[in-house]
Amino acid sequence: MDLYEYQGKELLRQFGIETLEGVVAASPEEAKKAAEQLGGGTVAVKAQVLTGGRGKAGGIKVVKEPAEAEEAAREILGMDIRGHEVRQVLIEAGAEIASEMYLSILVDRTEKKPLILFSTEGGVDIEEVSERNPEAIVRIYIDPLVGLLPYQVRELTFDAGLEGDVAKGVGKVLGNLYKAFTESDASLVEINPLVATEDGRVLALDSKVTVDNSSLFRHSDIADLHDEEAADPEEQRAQEAGLQYVKLDGDVGILGNGAGLVMSTLDVVAQAGGEPANFCDVGGGANADEISEALDIVTANKQVKSVLFNIFGGITRGDEVARGLLSALERSEISLPIVVRLDGTNAEEGREILAENTPENVYTEETMLDAAKKAVELAQDGGR
Amino acid sequence: MAILVDNDTRLVVQGITGREGKFHTGRMVESGTNVVAGVTPGKGGQEYEGVPVFNTMEEAVEETGANASVVFVPAAFSADAIFEALDFGMSTVCCITEGVPVHDMMRVANYWRIRHATLIGPNCPGVISPGKANVSIMPADIFTPGNVGVVSRSGTLTYQIVNELTQRDIGQSTAVGIGGDPIIGTDFIEILKQFEADPETECVVMIGEIGGNAEQNAAEYVQSEMTKPVVAYIAGFTAPEGKTMGHAGAIVSGGESTAEAKSEALQRAGIRAATNPSEVAELVAEALGTSS
Numbered sequence: 001m002d003l004y005e006y007q008g009k010e011l012l013r014q015f016g017i018e019t020l021e022g023v024v025a026a027s028p029e030e031a032k033k034a035a036e037q038l039g040g041g042t043v044a045v046k047a048q049v050l051t052g053g054r055g056k057a058g059g060i061k062v063v064k065e066p067a068e069a070e071e072a073a074r075e076i077l078g079m080d081i082r083g084h085e086v087r088q089v090l091i092e093a094g095a096e097i098a099s100e101m102y103l104s105i106l107v108d109r110t111e112k113k114p115l116i117l118f119s120t121e122g123g124v125d126i127e128e129v130s131e132r133n134p135e136a137i138v139r140i141y142i143d144p145l146v147g148l149l150p151y152q153v154r155e156l157t158f159d160a161g162l163e164g165d166v167a168k169g170v171g172k173v174l175g176n177l178y179k180a181f182t183e184s185d186a187s188l189v190e191i192n193p194l195v196a197t198e199d200g201r202v203l204a205l206d207s208k209v210t211v212d213n214s215s216l217f218r219h220s221d222i223a224d225l226h227d228e229e230a231a232d233p234e235e236q237r238a239q240e241a242g243l244q245y246v247k248l249d250g251d252v253g254i255l256g257n258g259a260g261l262v263m264s265t266l267d268v269v270a271q272a273g274g275e276p277a278n279f280c281d282v283g284g285g286a287n288a289d290e291i292s293e294a295l296d297i298v299t300a301n302k303q304v305k306s307v308l309f310n311i312f313g314g315i316t317r318g319d320e321v322a323r324g325l326l327s328a329l330e331r332s333e334i335s336l337p338i339v340v341r342l343d344g345t346n347a348e349e350g351r352e353i354l355a356e357n358t359p360e361n362v363y364t365e366e367t368m369l370d371a372a373k374k375a376v377e378l379a380q381d382g383g384r
Numbered sequence: 385m386a387i388l389v390d391n392d393t394r395l396v397v398q399g400i401t402g403r404e405g406k407f408h409t410g411r412m413v414e415s416g417t418n419v420v421a422g423v424t425p426g427k428g429g430q431e432y433e434g435v436p437v438f439n440t441m442e443e444a445v446e447e448t449g450a451n452a453s454v455v456f457v458p459a460a461f462s463a464d465a466i467f468e469a470l471d472f473g474m475s476t477v478c479c480i481t482e483g484v485p486v487h488d489m490m491r492v493a494n495y496w497r498i499r500h501a502t503l504i505g506p507n508c509p510g511v512i513s514p515g516k517a518n519v520s521i522m523p524a525d526i527f528t529p530g531n532v533g534v535v536s537r538s539g540t541l542t543y544q545i546v547n548e549l550t551q552r553d554i555g556q557s558t559a560v561g562i563g564g565d566p567i568i569g570t571d572f573i574e575i576l577k578q579f580e581a582d583p584e585t586e587c588v589v590m591i592g593e594i595g596g597n598a599e600q601n602a603a604e605y606v607q608s609e610m611t612k613p614v615v616a617y618i619a620g621f622t623a624p625e626g627k628t629m630g631h632a633g634a635i636v637s638g639g640e641s642t643a644e645a646k647s648e649a650l651q652r653a654g655i656r657a658a659t660n661p662s663e664v665a666e667l668v669a670e671a672l673g674t675s676s
Binding site: 269 | 411459460483484485486487489490491493494495521522523525526536537538539540541542543544547564566567571591593594595596597598601617619620621622623624626627628629630631632633634638643659660661662
């Protein structure tokens with residue numbers, strides 16, 4: 001789960017990391033009031049979206065007075081940044097910046113350890129720095145059973161060539177950031193830029209925080225921050241139903257059992273010249289309720305012209321899946337063509353059950369490739 | 385021979401009295417696995433499917449000489465169960481549970497005792513050596529004993545591919561589902577190493593997906609260390625950036641994690657890569673010289 005910048009900063013402040021004073025606004029009028037509240041001087045108006053690249057997209061403006069803040073907020077609110085609508089802006093006080101740095105902690109999958117990345121080249125994309133000047137990035141792995149050790153903090157500040165108050169300030173931020181990372185079960189905490197001010201303070205000017213979804217059961221305060229309105233309505237509904245669903249741009253709706261098999265089904269549809277409309281994993285069972293809920297969610301997407309239902313019968317046998325599917329179809333009113341491909345245990349029995357009882361809009365195929373071709377063909381014929 | 389689990393496996397089921405634990409214990413016993421004990425704190429003294437239940441791993445091991453465990457306990461307590469299994473000497477620990485917090489798994493993965501054991505998973509279907517031992521939630525009926533080793537990050541995709549192998553009369557030595565989470569106990573390389581050393585395995589199928597760079601590391605290993613043929617398949621070419629595709633670890637987040645990058649690395653390493661699951665079985669048949 002990703003946090004908005006202002007939510008991430010709230011979290012950082014809880015762990016003793018200093019940020020600039022800021023107020024969230026959802027309208028130009030609120031933005032003006034916020035700018036006044038912050039003293040009426042220079043402020044930054046920053047789009048709050050769960051994606052990167054907002055600076056380049058014009059989602060951040062620095063203005064000199066409240067009236068200009070109102071104007072800037074009017075331009076930024078409602079903006080579409082990489083498919084994300086801006087619904088809130090953060091109005092933040094200005095600061096005298098002496099230098100910009102980069103600091104993050106992430107989960108390194110290969111080493112299976114937290115990895116700290118630090119660079120004195122802040123404010124730019126760290127992947128760019130990594131390509132252009134890899135030596136400008138200091139990397140330190142942490143043993144999660146031991147935690148961040150003082151010598152590692154010293155190593156980082158010396159390696160990066162930091163001195164005086166800045167070295168001390170960065171060290172303190174690092175200690176607090178590691179605490180924030182572990183105690184909130186984050187998979188990423190990133191401060192870019194981390195700035196040193198003219199008066200020697202070290203502040204987080206931006207924040208990017210991703211919390212591990214699997215840990216939300218022990219972080220109800222963070223789980224409550226989830227923005228339901230920003231989520232796609234079908235994705236939101238699927239999440240509530242306990243289904244794994246991701247919306248895509250195509251017109252072939254896809255359901256299957258198991259994440260790997262569904263991903264593979266999407267690929268095969270694309271190879272057959274079609275475009276998948278979604279990813280939807282219905283899980284291992286043949287429960288008619290789950291199948292019908294999943295079918296409803298997939299077909300609620302108006303772009304969908306045909307549906308491909310790809311099932312491998314394992315412990316749940318093909319005949320049970322076929323019966324579950326039939327009863328799900330009976331209670332829904334889907335008229336779109338549905339291609340069913342059943343394989344695995346008792347697949348033949350399953351196909352027979354379907355053949356005897358299927359409504360006109362249901363087609364059965366034996367292989368994944370044939371099923372994909374059929375679904376693509378039906379979508380190209382216009383489906384509904 | 386086979387890898388990880390075989391006729392010598394004496395299995396303890398951690399979380400045996402839960403719904404999943406109970407159901408799959410029955411299936412594992414049915415497919416001939418030597419299930420010697422179950423553990424559920426507070427349920428000691430009971431019996432399930434003829435398997436005695438103990439309160440602790442310590443007791444279970446003392447009483448039954450168990451040497452491997454499979455974990456079905458809920459995600460919030462899975463790491464604790466794995467630590468307990470490692471502390472009482474299990475050589476193979478298979479964690480089936482999905483949704484174990486990443487930070488819990490980082491602690492487990494860095495625990496010193498893990499160096500003396502093989503942890504499979506979490507969020508995995510388990511391990512099966514057909515005809516010998518089934519330490520998994522996989523449908524045993526689709527497997528048949530043979531010479532192909534299978535290692536995969538996905539469950540159903542494994543079933544799909546194994547089913548096609550079996551239909552072509554190509555049997556399997558061992559199939560290992562290493563799990564779909566960002567942090568897993570054992571990566572491709574350690575399993576590939578064991579298949580390379582296993583005299584019964586003649587060819588290996590490796591099934592990967594988007595997220596991380598374990599496939600690239602595996603490709604390098606295959607190229608430099610393996611003599612046995614490897615057939616690979618990668619899922620997720622159509623996955624958009626930044627979206628979790630069912631498995632917590634299946635997410636495109638930068639260059640290395642895409643299916644294209646993985647596929648290119650496999651090709652560079654000279655590994656046969658299939659473009660769809662059915663082609664995997666064809667390529668295996670070719671590699672074994674049994675294609676008709």
